[in-house]
């Protein structure tokens with residue numbers, strides 16, 4: 798069975814993801830939805846997971862590396878501080 802999330806629930810999930818490093822499947826279990834579905838919610842609300850540290854950040858806080866990887870500003874600063 799697929800749970801249909803209300804707009805309020807989606808917003809709550811998006812806010813809940815921010816500032817955490819929880820996996821989608823773990824979070825999905827909490828809300829009774831599939832991790833894939835949560836991925837869509839995250840996308841809809843502009844919440845992205847940093848590929849390097851695994852933390853969820855807002856789209857505006859992301860940096861794109863020269864090789865195309867999307868990472869958070871913290872990781873970007875960390876990787877580029879010696880250049």
Ligand SMILES: [Zn+2]
Pocket residue numbers: 847848849850851852868869870871872873
């Ligand atoms: Zn990061």
